[in-house]
Amino acid sequence: MKLPYLLALLATAAVPAAAGTAQPPAPPFAYLPCTAYHVLPGTHTDESGYFSLCEGKDGKVYIGTAAYGLNAYLIEFDPKTNRQRIVVDVNNTLGVATPPADRPSFAMQSKIHTRNYVSPSGVIYVGSKQGYRRGPADTADYPGGFVISFDPKTGKATNLGMPYKGEGVNDVTADEARGLAYVVTCEDHHWVIEDLKTKTFREPDPSLRLTPYAQTLLDHKGRAVVLTKDFRLARFDPAANKLEVRELASDGKPVGTAADKLGPVCWASTADGKAAYLIRMSDSTLFRLDLAAEGAKTPVADLGPLLKGKGFDSRGSLIVGHDGKVYALIRVDNTTGYGTGYLHHLVSYDPATKAPKDHGVLTVRNPDWFDFRPGPDGKAKPWSHGFHKLPDGTYTPLHAHMALYMARDGTLYATVIYPFTLLKIDVRDYRR
Numbered sequence: 001m002k003l004p005y006l007l008a009l010l011a012t013a014a015v016p017a018a019a020g021t022a023q024p025p026a027p028p029f030a031y032l033p034c035t036a037y038h039v040l041p042g043t044h045t046d047e048s049g050y051f052s053l054c055e056g057k058d059g060k061v062y063i064g065t066a067a068y069g070l071n072a073y074l075i076e077f078d079p080k081t082n083r084q085r086i087v088v089d090v091n092n093t094l095g096v097a098t099p100p101a102d103r104p105s106f107a108m109q110s111k112i113h114t115r116n117y118v119s120p121s122g123v124i125y126v127g128s129k130q131g132y133r134r135g136p137a138d139t140a141d142y143p144g145g146f147v148i149s150f151d152p153k154t155g156k157a158t159n160l161g162m163p164y165k166g167e168g169v170n171d172v173t174a175d176e177a178r179g180l181a182y183v184v185t186c187e188d189h190h191w192v193i194e195d196l197k198t199k200t201f202r203e204p205d206p207s208l209r210l211t212p213y214a215q216t217l218l219d220h221k222g223r224a225v226v227l228t229k230d231f232r233l234a235r236f237d238p239a240a241n242k243l244e245v246r247e248l249a250s251d252g253k254p255v256g257t258a259a260d261k262l263g264p265v266c267w268a269s270t271a272d273g274k275a276a277y278l279i280r281m282s283d284s285t286l287f288r289l290d291l292a293a294e295g296a297k298t299p300v301a302d303l304g305p306l307l308k309g310k311g312f313d314s315r316g317s318l319i320v321g322h323d324g325k326v327y328a329l330i331r332v333d334n335t336t337g338y339g340t341g342y343l344h345h346l347v348s349y350d351p352a353t354k355a356p357k358d359h360g361v362l363t364v365r366n367p368d369w370f371d372f373r374p375g376p377d378g379k380a381k382p383w384s385h386g387f388h389k390l391p392d393g394t395y396t397p398l399h400a401h402m403a404l405y406m407a408r409d410g411t412l413y414a415t416v417i418y419p420f421t422l423l424k425i426d427v428r429d430y431r432r
Contacts, residue, residue: 069104252302386418
């Protein structure tokens with residue numbers, strides 16, 4: 001065992017017990033130590049955020065937040081200084097006033113829920129979404145979400161318009177070369193195409209409905225692909241202005257059906273856009289879709305489970321890394337007898353070896369990143385229930401991770417809610 005890793009592991013251990021006190025047993029699973037950062041306080045009301053995470057071309061990390069009934073923000077985290085700052089204030093960008101904190105409104109843009117799309121130009125595209133009603137007095141109507149771009153070079157955020165009245169924006173993928181953006185809305189999951197020059201919107205098929213939390217990918221020919229509600233592949237060719245819907249032909253279990261209860265899809269394309277890897281929220285099976293196939297159906301390979309266990313939960317966290325490997329976070333029930341609750345594993349799949357790898361359970365190496373001490377009333381702080389301690393006193397995520405991203409230097413970043421936390425996973429730790 002290398003000395004730096006040994007020292008890092010020792011740093012996560014609890015203070016030794018007093019003489020005569022029984023020591024907890026050694027954990028039956030590997031720890032994956034992470035450095036934790038509390039996402040900028042004051043930019044989220046319930047210690048909450050969603051899939052919004054990326055590295056910009058400038059090497060900064062960008063995180064979307066949710067201030068329910070009030071506003072939403074895009075936060076910049078500088079890995080060199082560990083400093084955070086607001087770079088997009090959604091209300092300011094849209095020219096609307098933020099209501100008083102004691103009078104939140106359902107009409108406000110309360111979330112950046114979209115995965116941050118980083119274009120080749122470096123411009124980052126996100127979308128705004130409604131939150132939740134904050135009590136019986138909150139009876140306002142939600143007008144609809146907006147597409148917003150942010151240019152780190154100029155520091156300018158731009159309102160690109162409302163794709164669909166009354167619907168929030170769930171996903172934005174920009175094709176700047178063709179002057180288009182593809183938008184997925186919620187709650188009815190429309191697929192909308194925006195002309196970025198004129199800021200006008202249209203649906204390639206108004207009757208088309210997508211799977212919840214769908215994400216648009218761009219294939220190797222610049223076609224936009226997305227999964228429909230009944231688990232077919234919708235493909236739009238901007239050159240021909242043509243939409244086609246194709247069947248998915250799996251060589252094993254099906255990716256899904258409209259009536260199944262496996263939850264949303266998370267998928268990501270390979271660097272060349274010829275294939276995509278996919279996982280469902282409540283199943284650890286990894287699928288590979290052949291996006292380059294031109295037949296009547298899209299071939300799908302069932303690559304088997306990434307992780308064994310039960311109670312699977314994987315949220316917005318499947319990525320294809322710069323090394324060509326597939327990475328994901330998967331939460332499973334803790335049935336080991338070492339602690340209770342859940343365990344969040346980082347797993348990967350190597351296309352070269354066709355084998356998955358479990359990199360260990362996420363743990364926090366700096367337990368002072370958040371003050372968990374009870375308030376003056378003796379009660380736990382609100383929205384601080386998303387982490388728990390293992391028997392040796394080590395913090396680990398409990399309920400929900402929300403996103404995963406790989407920086408160009410191989411560093412992995414993940415977000416976990418309650419408290420809203422950015423986890424930094426060093427290359428030396430997950431590639432050991």
